[in-house]
Amino acid sequence: KHAAKIRLDDVKEDQARDKDKADRATSEQVLDQRTRMILLQMINRGVMSEIHGAISTGKEANVYGAVAYPDLNGAAVQRAVKVYKTAILIFKDRERYITGEHRFKAGAEKGNNRKMVKLWAEKEFRNLRRIHGAGIACPEPIQLKLHVLVMEFLGDRRGYAYPRLRDATIEAEGGEELWKRLYTQLLGIMRRMYQVCRLVHADLSEYNILYNKQQLYIIDVSQSVEHDHPRSLEFLRMDIKNTGDFFRRQGVDTLSDRTIFDFIIA
Ligand code: ATP
Numbered sequence: 073k074h075a076a077k078i079r080l081d082d083v084k085e086d087q088a089r090d091k092d093k094a095d096r097a098t099s100e101q102v103l104d105q106r107t108r109m110i111l112l113q114m115i116n117r118g119v120m121s122e123i124h125g126a127i128s129t130g131k132e133a134n135v136y137g138a139v140a141y142p143d144l145n146g147a148a149v150q151r152a153v154k155v156y157k158t159a160i161l162i163f164k165d166r167e168r169y170i171t172g173e174h175r176f177k178a179g180a181e182k183g184n185n186r187k188m189v190k191l192w193a194e195k196e197f198r199n200l201r202r203i204h205g206a207g208i209a210c211p212e213p214i215q216l217k218l219h220v221l222v223m224e225f226l227g228d229r230r231g232y233a234y235p236r237l238r239d240a241t242i243e244a245e246g247g248e249e250l251w252k253r254l255y256t257q258l259l260g261i262m263r264r265m266y267q268v269c270r271l272v273h274a275d276l277s278e279y280n281i282l283y284n285k286q287q288l289y290i291i292d293v294s295q296s297v298e299h300d301h302p303r304s305l306e307f308l309r310m311d312i313k314n315t316g317d318f319f320r321r322q323g324v325d326t327l328s329d330r331t332i333f334d335f336i337i338a
């Protein structure tokens with residue numbers, strides 16, 4: 073009986089190649105050594121095989137496209153990798169989401185950026201799991217390691233991400249009638265998120281909703297709070313106002329914010 077032999081040179085070569093792949097992701101935005109190690113480890117473990125350029129570079133996080141593995145037809149299965157930035161001050165601004173959040177009580181020392189960012193990524197991962205589990209369209213969470221979150225890629229097979237609702241071409245697809253249906257769809261999502269997931273998104277707008285084929289996808293839920301968070305209803309009102317304003321600008325005859333609020337929490 074012969075165990076398959078793996079030549080050390082092959083391993084080294086593989087690692088060199090993998091390192092190259094991880095490097096590619098860092099070429100546009102400099103990622104620190106720890107982040108590179110996490111990405112490299114994920115590649116070595118087959119979570120993904122290749123990381124592409126950034127889909128989005130924001131102040132809190134970068135999102136990268138990645139290839140996981142070829143499917144049965146040889147087509148690539150895509151992933152999205154969200155890397156939270158660790159060396160930033162914006163977490164001061166997040167105070168209001170964290171205070172009163174019982175899931176944050178353990179280990180949320182202020183002033184420890186790395187720990188905070190890790191908790192932030194954890195929160196997004198758990199929120200995504202809950203939302204996805206409730207049957208709401210959103211990226212399926214796949215893997216979490218410190219401040220690096222791997223999730224389902226929302227986009228086409230060529231690696232193009234679905235547009236944000238803000239940039240979607242609704243007019244061309246269905247115009248007024250479609251806008252109206254999407255509005256109704258969103259109200260259903262918000263209610264389900266509150267009633268089933270017991271969460272309030274807390275940063276819901278046309279920027280954090282992706283669109284494809286008459287379907288809305290909810291993203292960016294790291295700041296989402298439990299329904300019993302002391303400020304959850306304030307955040308919910310804000311979500312209702314922001315999304316309502318957007319649909320009103322598209323000419324949808326919306327319900328009053330008050331009516332929607334009652335519909336969601338009732
Ligand atoms: P920032 O606000 O600092 O830019 P963010 O926290 O808002 O970052 P997200 O909103 O989660 O980050 O993602 C930023 C962008 O990346 C989204 O607008 C979307 O275009 C893209 N994106 C995020 N997740 C996915 C995904 N799973 N599939 C495809 N594209 C995604």
Ligand code: MN
Nearest residue numbers: 279280291292
């Ligand atoms: Mn966002």
